[in-house]
Amino acid sequence: MNQQLLLAFDSPRSATAPPVSLATERRVVVANQILVYRLHRVRRRSIGFQVNERGLTIRAPRSVALKEIEAAIVQNQRWILAKQTEWNTWCQRLRESAIRFVEGGVVRYLGMPMTLRLGSPVANVDHDSREIHLPLPKGAPETDVRQALHAWLQTQAQEIIGERVACFADRIPQRFAGWRLSSARTQWGSCSRAGRVRLNWRLVHFAMPVVDYVIAHELAHLRELNHSPRFWKEVARLLPGYAAARDQIKRVEIAAISF
Numbered sequence: 663m664n665q666q667l668l669l670a671f672d673s674p675r676s677a678t679a680p681p682v683s684l685a686t687e688r689r690v691v692v693a694n695q696i697l698v699y700r701l702h703r704v705r706r707r708s709i710g711f712q713v714n715e716r717g718l719t720i721r722a723p724r725s726v727a728l729k730e731i732e733a734a735i736v737q738n739q740r741w742i743l744a745k746q747t748e749w750n751t752w753c754q755r756l757r758e759s760a761i762r763f764v765e766g767g768v769v770r771y772l773g774m775p776m777t778l779r780l781g782s783p784v785a786n787v788d789h790d791s792r793e794i795h796l797p798l799p800k801g802a803p804e805t806d807v808r809q810a811l812h813a814w815l816q817t818q819a820q821e822i823i824g825e826r827v828a829c830f831a832d833r834i835p836q837r838f839a840g841w842r843l844s845s846a847r848t849q850w851g852s853c854s855r856a857g858r859v860r861l862n863w864r865l866v867h868f869a870m871p872v873v874d875y876v877i878a879h880e881l882a883h884l885r886e887l888n889h890s891p892r893f894w895k896e897v898a899r900l901l902p903g904y905a906a907a908r909d910q911i912k913r914v915e916i917a918a919i920s921f
Contacts, residue, residue, distance in 0.1 A: 690732045692739045701731070709734050713745040752915075761921060763807035765800050770919070771815070772822075773869025778807065785814040808921060819843060819863035826873055827861075833900050835884045847916055850876045853883035867919050868911065875907035 686701045699718040709731060710721040722731050735742065761769050767778040774792055780802060782795030796810045820843055827841055839857035846852070852860045859880045865873050878901035886893035897904055 688728075690735055692736055693743065697735070697739075697742070699735070711735075711738065711742060713742065713749050715749075718742060718746070752918075763804040763811065767807075769794065769811065770867040771818075772866065773872070778811070780807070785810065787818075812921065815866050816843065816863045819866040822866060823861050823863075823873060823877070826870070826877055827859075829874075830877060830881060830900060834881055837884050838881065850911065850916070851880040853880045853887070855887065857884055859884075862916070864916060864919055871907040872911050874901055875904050875911065878904060879908075 687698065688701055689696050689698050691697070697718065699720055700716065702719065702721045703724045704721045706721065706723055709723075709726065712719045712721070720731060720735070761767055763778070765778060765780045768775050769778065770776070771787065771794060774789075776787065776792050776794045779793045779795045780798045780800045782797055785794075785796050787794050794811070794814070796807065796814065798806055798810055823841075823843070837857040838859070841859040841861060843863045844852065844860035846860070846862055850862045850865065859877075861876060861880065865876055878897050881900055882893055882896040885896050901907075
């Protein structure tokens with residue numbers, strides 16, 4: 663859930679800017695409290711603010727004086743403090759919603775909460791009772807349950823996503839060179855210049871409209887390797903009414919469901 667704000671800063675190179683080493687930890691008083699931040703000096707033309715598990719990180723050009731950086735912090739203190747609160751709230755929700763790999767644990771599958779049940783002869787899902795059955799004895803170690811669930815979900819993802827990609831067959835550009843599952847922890851999907859698409863197996867946690875949106879998003883990159891208006895027009899051609907699904911997955915971090 664990285665939160666980032668980029669500030670344009672195109673001042674001329676200053677010979678008086680103090681040299682600061684990479685990843686320097688500093689402190690500044692903001693709103694009557696001490697704010698700790700990590701400063702990286704990088705080659706860029708803007709000041710970047712990022713809030714994540716390491717706290718506040720700032721990446722700034724080597725030419726910008728420290729007092730100017732801290733003035734930018736004060737100027738954007740509302741955004742920074744709001745994002746820190748948002749991050750802490752999200753981390754708390756993440757801890758509360760963490761999957762317990764035991765009998766009775768709950769995991770999302772195709773958008774629905776499913777209860778884990780052990781003791782089945784084969785792995786399967788019962789949509790009526792909203793249960794996922796795994797072929798492990800009750801009381802099996804959590805590591806074994808985790809591995810069994812992971813393997814079953816990946817198998818399901820291969821089948822389900824494959825079926826959904828096939829539904830787009832008559833709308834896919836000829837440049838499409840096939841797809842495969844991805845285990846990326848930072849991307850729901852990707853598309854290479856060679857026309858190869860990768861789709862994260864964790865999409866199997868979401869309802870089908872979200873799965874379809876990510877597929878359409880990556881297939882649209884076959885025509886537009888950018889996020890220009892023409893790209894979004896192509897997404898709309900592939901999947902009319904995609905906005906609701908896009909907004910839903912934008913609110914979810916892969917780290918929140920990654921295992």
